Amino acid sequence: MTKTFFIPNKQSILGEQEILTAKSILALLDGLESHSYDAVYLRQPLNRLEYIECAIVGQSQFLFKVSYADDQKAYRVDLSDLLTKTDWRIIKSFLDALLAYTGTEIEGLDGFDFEAYFQAGIQAHLADTAARFTICQGIFHPVFFSHEDLKSFLEEDGLAQFEARVRAVQETDAYFARVSFYQDGEGQVHGVYHLAQGVKTVLPREPFVPAAYMEQLLDKEVQWEIDLVQITGYGSKPEDYEAIARLDYQAFLGALPKELYQNLDANQVEVGPVSGEDFEALVNVKK
Secondary structure (H helix, E strand, O other), rough: OEEEEEEEEEEEEEEOOOEEEHHHHHHOOOOOOOOOOOHHHHHOEEOOOOOOOEEOOOOOOEEEEEEEOOOEEEEEEEEEEOOOOOHHHHHHHHHHHHHHOOOOOEEEEOOOHHHHHHHHHHHHHHHHOOOOOOEEEOOOOOOEEEEHHHHOOOOHHHHHHHHHHHHHHHOOOOEEEOOOOEEOOEEEEEEEEEEEOOEEEEEEOOOOOOOHHHOOOOOOOEEEEEEEEEEEEOOHHHHHHHEEEEEHHHHHHOOOOOOHHHOOOOOEEEEEEOHHHHHHHHHHOOO
């Protein structure tokens, strides 16, 4: 479930007003940025681009999409199904700024209630009882919610709870570990995460195949592992990093002392930084 707004372009006796460039769209609201395209592409009229994803770094927790609908001669703004109250304030300010430029109207805004929209989005995710988690892609990182989390967001302070949970993930200064895959000589697929000595790292409790690999690894059984990486020198060169142990992923999590990690969300933990004797102890964990 997503919400779309349309803002018709200016019309005159000479026809449709010149369509704003993507760069001009961003300039309508102070601090608004887009990383959908390189800067050179942002000089083009918006209708030459599929869409731009926008946010104010430091305030936004989610991106919203802006595009141009040629068939309707209107600017189009698409919301994701779940947003924070701060995100909605930013989007509403952008809509007002675009409206001030066009002098037309915002189609779809009449009768729109953001809190009702948020609750409907939560209810839609709760209806998917087969899903282990609900995953929302934040401005920087994905956020995982359990069904219990989602139910709590329907309570009186649910919107505030939701924003606090999302911010905790987006604003952490920890490194988010990425998984790499390879197939061994016996055809077994391995998914490997990395934990570097002394580096605070976010890891999943339950490893998962990212969307980019789903098609390749469909119906494949994955053996999940983690490399413990020692850093030498200043850590500024690839050769400064050396994997000194590869562990079964669940064995690693089971051996990780509770004081060395904290839960970020329903499926992500913030680990470390782990160093000294604690790191040596993990290196010696047996599968």
